[in-house]
Amino acid sequence: MSVAIRYRFPLAALALLLASPAAAATLRPFTTLVAPVVRLRDLFAGAGSEANRVLGPAPAPGSRISVGARQLAAIAREYGVAWRPATGFERSVLVRPGEPLREAPVLAALRQALAGLGAAAGSRVVLQGFAAPMLPVGARPRLVVEQLSYDANDGGFEGVLAVAVPGEAAITVPVVGRSVRRVMLPVAAHRLAPGMALGPGDFVEREVAAPAARGVVLRDVSAALGEGVRQAVAAGAPVPLHDLVTLPTVRRGQRVRMEIDAPGLAVTAIGVALGDAGTGQRVDVLNPISHAVVRASVIGPGRVAVTRGSIPLPQGAAYPGMRR
Numbered sequence: 001m002s003v004a005i006r007y008r009f010p011l012a013a014l015a016l017l018l019a020s021p022a023a024a025a026t027l028r029p030f031t032t033l034v035a036p037v038v039r040l041r042d043l044f045a046g047a048g049s050e051a052n053r054v055l056g057p058a059p060a061p062g063s064r065i066s067v068g069a070r071q072l073a074a075i076a077r078e079y080g081v082a083w084r085p086a087t088g089f090e091r092s093v094l095v096r097p098g099e100p101l102r103e104a105p106v107l108a109a110l111r112q113a114l115a116g117l118g119a120a121a122g123s124r125v126v127l128q129g130f131a132a133p134m135l136p137v138g139a140r141p142r143l144v145v146e147q148l149s150y151d152a153n154d155g156g157f158e159g160v161l162a163v164a165v166p167g168e169a170a171i172t173v174p175v176v177g178r179s180v181r182r183v184m185l186p187v188a189a190h191r192l193a194p195g196m197a198l199g200p201g202d203f204v205e206r207e208v209a210a211p212a213a214r215g216v217v218l219r220d221v222s223a224a225l226g227e228g229v230r231q232a233v234a235a236g237a238p239v240p241l242h243d244l245v246t247l248p249t250v251r252r253g254q255r256v257r258m259e260i261d262a263p264g265l266a267v268t269a270i271g272v273a274l275g276d277a278g279t280g281q282r283v284d285v286l287n288p289i290s291h292a293v294v295r296a297s298v299i300g301p302g303r304v305a306v307t308r309g310s311i312p313l314p315q316g317a318a319y320p321g322m323r324r
Contacts, residue, residue, distance in 0.1 A: 040075070043092050143164075250301070
């Protein structure tokens, strides 16, 4: 009897075990992936012995995929996962976080590659239309510039940037832009309007792109002091030398002091300038009393110098204020 019981008990336990269903798995409706592959455990909790099975590649960093009920059921059947859809609308969303490739290392790689093709050291690299690829969060990519061409005349370049991240598929991105040489120049500290006399406070030294300084531009502030500009200059812009003009020291209709120096003679009188003129330029001046017109040289604001021989004497009269 004891023997029969001994054999009958294990057989009954085995039958009970075979009759009991396997522990049910639970669908994961949302999973954040940290690896470049999708495993069975990313879809189901309690996936069993096949939980670490790789099902395929993960979505690209910064993107997601959605697995529907029909595909989930097929995966569960294939790998013996105790899960079946209840409504047919079940789905599992797999998200892979990502971050865009930072521009700073890209510019550094380009600057180094361009230097090998003759670009000036310290040039500023400007990218045009660069589409930064998404990388896994915290990735440390290796960047290689390939197929790079460079135009030394205008600084333009184009090439291909290869981005390598361990465990990830290789990425290539086109790179187009310009290498811009930088120079130090005096630029307008604020908007310079025509007619204003320029002083030291109207300029500031800044590093500017060499293309912006093409042509003959002001490089020595002292050459512009007291001058003006023909047309307005925007703040931060270099000043073209051809735009610099000598401002009138005296203006048409202005009362000026006429000074006549001759051996043993020093005479001053008040006249009216008949035109605009800068220091060192000549201008006609009218004596409002005698109505005589003399040609004089501007020697300062409101001051002109008249040589004695240039004074017209109307009707033989002496110039007012002069004694023979």
